[in-house]
Amino acid sequence: MRVLPGTGPAPFVRALAGHGDRPAVITADGRLSYAELAERVAELAARLGATRRLVLLAGANQVDELVAYLAALAGGHPLLLVPGDHDTATTELTRAYDPDVLIHRVDGELVVHERRPGSRHELHPELALLLSTSGSTGSPKLVRLSSANLQANAEAIAEYLDIRDTDRAATTLPLHYCYGLSVVNSHLLRGAALILTGLSVTERCFWELFRAAHGTTLAGVPYTFDLLDRVGFDRMRLPHLRYLTQAGGQLDPERVARYAALGRRHGWRFFVMYGQTEATARMAYLPPELAERRPEAIGVPIPGGSFRLRPLPDRPDPDTGELVYAGPNVMLGYAEQPSDLALGRTVTELPTGDVARRGPDGLYEIVGRAAEFTKIFGLRVDPRRVEERLRRAGVEAYCVGTDRELVVAATGAHHPDRVRRLAAAAAGLPARVVRAHLLAELPRLANGKPDLAAVRALAAPPAAATVPSEAGPDQLCRLYAELLDQPEVSPDQSFVDLGGDSLSYVEASVRLQDLLGELPADWHTIPIRDLVRPAPDRPARRRVLETGLALRALAIVAIVGSHIPVFTVKGGAHLLLAVAGFNFARFQLTTAPRRERVRAAVRAVGRIVLPSVAWIALAGAVTGDYTLTNVLLLNSVLGPHDGATEWHFWFIEALVYILLAGAALIAVPAVDRIERRYPFGLPLALALLGLVTRYDLPSLTTRGHLPDAVVACWLFALGWAAARANRTGQRVVVTAVAALTVPGFFGQPYREAFVVAGFALLVWVPRLPSRPAVNRAVAVLAGSSLYIYLTHWQVMPLIGPWSPELALVASLAVGIGCAAAVRGLTRRLSWRQSRRGSGGAADGQRPGDRLHLQPLRRRPRPTVQLVRPGRGEPDGDLATAGDPHER
Incomplete structure (x- = not known):
């Protein structure tokens, strides 16, 4: 097969065997040297043949999938990498692109399914890898990457991270995700080892493997750092750790500074990075020594790359504009259908869609998202800035805008009305056009990024409830409104959601038993519609009392x-x-x-x-x-x-x-x-x-x-x-x-x-x-x-x-x-205060109109229970130091 200039496998793939007996892969079951890895890659590449074919691989953090990834690249076969744990994405992309070879697991075994001996596609000579930008949704829009893109990005990352052949990196991110893939590529480039695992950082076995393998590096998205905080990472003894990396979304500046300081005390470095799939993985990094002083910044361009700021009409500041990146790691272009696989380079630089500011020190900082601005009532709203304002107020949330409203999905011990008004103030909108949903967990894609499509789906009006019972949802809503002094109550809300306190808990439990009979132990955390059951299933006269x-x-x-x-x-x-x-x-x-x-x-x-x-x-x-x-x-x-x-x-x-x-x-x-x-x-x-x-x-x-x-x-x-x-x-x-x-x-x-x-x-x-x-x-x-x-x-x-x-x-x-x-x-004082806080009536309402609280999204149990700030405490209760509120 004739190899054209600029085509063929990336040099780091061709060089695998050159690292000899150095460990390449470490798993809980054993180790694989570079020589052994190269041999297995060569065997599978030979099986795939010399004729270039479109290969679809359902990726996973396992040795066989890693070998298949490298074998496709080594054989020059364009590889469409999809999540191995999401059958829908695999099915949709198989239907959309009709790959020639399908590599996936069947009954636990990795199977190479050769659908045809040749290819039905015209494949551009530079095309090496196809990645989705939409997580695991199966969207047909793909990023086309070349071997040169992969090599350039791996070299840049290895340079600024100072990756050494003694490093051992844990695969804390999925193989099909560009960030996780960049960890693989950059470490294989330098002859370092991969601690290959699909375990979560919340699992004890992960840390046992990491310590036993003398792990030196961890990579994470913001959600990973939530988990690290949860498991007490700051107290762990990790004597071989050299650095942590973070990308995949903005990490709260306070947490950036905290982790940077933690690394300084314990002798490892913390790299905050910025990237997009369209740039193979990374475009910028924040030098660790600047992280405590400038935790809000994304840093400087990676080696070989550059930024410019494209002016925006509504931002006259010359140091602020849409961030545009150029470098050898910029994609060839997008593919939205099989015929696009024949295209060569269609882009030379990458408009990121992010609004950035260049500081006097030369560091770049993301200040908004140009592509995600939405107009509501003629007002331009940046959902990411709203999220940041909510975060400063202690509310973790994702926001999206529609033509009619701002949709906020939040989690934690908050009342939806408080979240709604905080978001409205941050966006400069009337509270009536903000829909707030309290969820057990924020929706995330498989790679840990926000699932904004799921948040957008919350904008649909909730389905009406029809539950047969002599005590229907409407009656219980009226009871809750009376007991909790709420102007309007939704069947999707629970006692805790509505800010029930210890005093009203006692009264509510008695009144509800009169209506429903015996209550479940966690009734105060259950949405009203789920409390209402058909009469035959409910004991009519049995009463119980909490000890x-x-x-x-x-x-x-x-x-x-x-x-x-x-x-x-x-x-x-x-x-x-x-x-x-x-x-x-x-x-x-x-x-x-x-x-x-x-x-x-x-x-x-x-x-x-x-x-x-x-x-x-x-x-x-x-x-x-x-x-x-x-x-x-x-x-x-x-x-x-x-x-x-x-x-x-x-x-x-x-x-x-x-x-x-x-x-x-x-x-x-x-x-x-x-x-x-x-x-x-x-x-x-x-x-x-x-x-x-x-x-x-x-x-x-x-x-x-x-x-x-x-x-x-x-x-x-x-x-x-x-x-x-x-x-x-x-x-x-x-x-x-x-x-x-x-x-x-x-x-x-x-x-x-x-x-x-x-x-x-x-x-x-x-x-x-x-x-x-x-x-x-x-x-x-x-x-x-x-x-x-x-x-x-x-x-x-x-x-x-x-x-x-x-x-x-x-x-x-x-x-x-x-x-x-x-x-x-x-x-009475609370009601008067709330009326004064809203000008005597909700925004856009006449005095006397009923204020409708936005309904909660229906949640599977067990859920994160909620306490309304300011009302989630004992109200004249001598022995209770808080609300009836189960873990």
């Missing part, structure tokens, strides 16, 4: 009744500390980002502190019973410790201190990561640590007064551990620790038995059989527990001398009344 709610109600009655006293059942306050820890874990330690967790925890403390300080100040002014340290909740620290009334609010002080300590703990990034990785181990360790002060091992009491929070904090931590005890062995451990450590704490066996029994119920019996009347009573008591505790100190001296029983009833009634009054006042 945590029952214990809260029982404990507050026991506390007040023992103080009067009507009876003596002590230990209620200490049991409430355990329940508070239980609810702190369930409702505060969600999958939300760390900052959201901390903000929610601090707001939760505020919901306890504000009414407590207000009431104690008022009661102190009237009765003279309390000092300033009582009002400021500092009595257990500053004293006095010997008065008759100073101890009244020890429990509230202890609870506030412990919750603040919990918020401070999760504010530490390392502790936050440990909690996510060891959700049971961390609280158990804290409980065991708390035993130091429970048993006063350092003899601190001999040196002065010890605050109750320090003495009793182990109960809170043990309640936290109880919420995380998902296996029988863990439940046994929590029960055993409680049974061994509570006895002796009070020196009162009945009191200690009461607390231990409560622990056992909390751990082993999550739900109790009940009746509607009991549920209603428990809902009122549990939801008013803070106010009952605060007010009973003033009620019982007035009525107790006449009738202890009546004093108990009056104390409960006054606390319940105060809770209802505060709740009503809070709702």
Whole structure:
């Protein structure tokens, strides 16, 4: 076969055998030297023959697929590389381009299916590789690349990364993705080794293989770095690591700076890169030494490449324009049908579609996307800039524009209305033309990039729900709107989505059981339409009661009744500390980002502190019973410790201190990561640590007064551990620790038995059989527990001398009344504030019109649960440090 100038296999492919016995591929099953790899490549290339044919390869990060890729290039066969895990893409591209040879897996074996001995296509001599720019969608639009493109890009990458023959790169990205392919090409060029694996960086086996192979480099897209943060990458010992690379989308500048600093401390370098499939892979890189100072930049052109800025009509700044790249790695052109495979070079430079700015230091920075601007109401909107503004506000989201609206897909502990208004402000649009969807996970392509087509599909109006039930979606929507003070509720939203708090949770569970019968344990996370089931499938009269709610109600009655006293059942306050820890874990330690967790925890403390300080100040002014340290909740620290009334609010002080300590703990990034990785181990360790002060091992009491929070904090931590005890062995451990450590704490066996029994119920019996009347009573008591505790100190001296029983009833009634009054006042203030924030009505609406919240996308379970910022905290709930919010 005659080889024309500029054609034939890329030199790095021809040179494989020249690296001899050096390791080329390392897998969990063994190693392959360059000589062995070259031999296998030559065998398959010989089988493909000397006649050039169009080969389609379903790629995967496995040895056989790597050999097939190199064999097609070595034999001069144009290769159409498609994702091996997406049959639809393979089918669509096979139908569109009718390849001569199909290489794919059948029943786990890689099969070479020769569909014809020759080729039905006219193939240009320079054509070497065909890649899709649309991920795994099977779009027929392909990028045509030559061997010279592949060689030039591999050489440039190897140069600025300083790839050495001793390097060993893990294949953290798919073979069919241009970024992942560039890792393969550039390392084979230098005789380095590939750690070939399809494992995720979240899997322990990946890191075991990486360490055993002495891995030196990792590559990732932004989502990869989400996963690295999740698995605690900053704590890993990777002694052979030389550098990390990042491309495939903009990484948040804060994270760029953080990883650059981490690399500087640990002796490896962090390269931020910029590229497109049309440029084979890479066009720019940010020198690692500049990453901390200029984390927002994409850097400088790769060796052999250059940039220019094409002026844009609406951007007169000469240092800003559409980024245009030129270099030997620029594609031959696009192919949209088989006849295009005969084309030669149709482009000489690449308009990237990105708007860039060149800084005084010569570094380029992407500031927008020219091709993705959309006009809504005549306003030009850049969805990428909206995403960046949302990210700064703590919201991870993807945005796309249509002719009518801006569509936002977000994830995390946010309320859709907040996301909608943040996005509207960022885009300069009326909120009514922004559609916000809260999803369990942001849609991504197989290569980890945003799946904007999936986001665009969310613009379609949601299908109407038709679920047969005597309690239909409309009725439940009205109930949720009433309980949660929401102007409009969608059947696709859940209690948590709508910002339900701990108080409304109790009331809602009772009202829903009246309508639907027994509720699933996670009802508060289930969309309304999924709660509505056909009547025959639903128990009509069976009622259950959450043990945590029952214990809260029982404990507050026991506390007040023992103080009067009507009876003596002590230990209620200490049991409430355990329940508070239980609810702190369930409702505060969600999958939300760390900052959201901390903000929610601090707001939760505020919901306890504000009414407590207000009431104690008022009661102190009237009765003279309390000092300033009582009002400021500092009595257990500053004293006095010997008065008759100073101890009244020890429990509230202890609870506030412990919750603040919990918020401070999760504010530490390392502790936050440990909690996510060891959700049971961390609280158990804290409980065991708390035993130091429970048993006063350092003899601190001999040196002065010890605050109750320090003495009793182990109960809170043990309640936290109880919420995380998902296996029988863990439940046994929590029960055993409680049974061994509570006895002796009070020196009162009945009191200690009461607390231990409560622990056992909390751990082993999550739900109790009940009746509607009991549920209603428990809902009122549990939801008013803070106010009952605060007010009973003033009620019982007035009525107790006449009738202890009546004093108990009056104390409960006054606390319940105060809770209802505060709740009503809070709702009215919240409604007025929301009206002021929207000018008294939603944008474009008349006063009195109903504001329609944008519906959530229906999500498969399990989902990431959501908490509405500002409303996802306890509302007057003494023992709950957060909303009913399952992990």
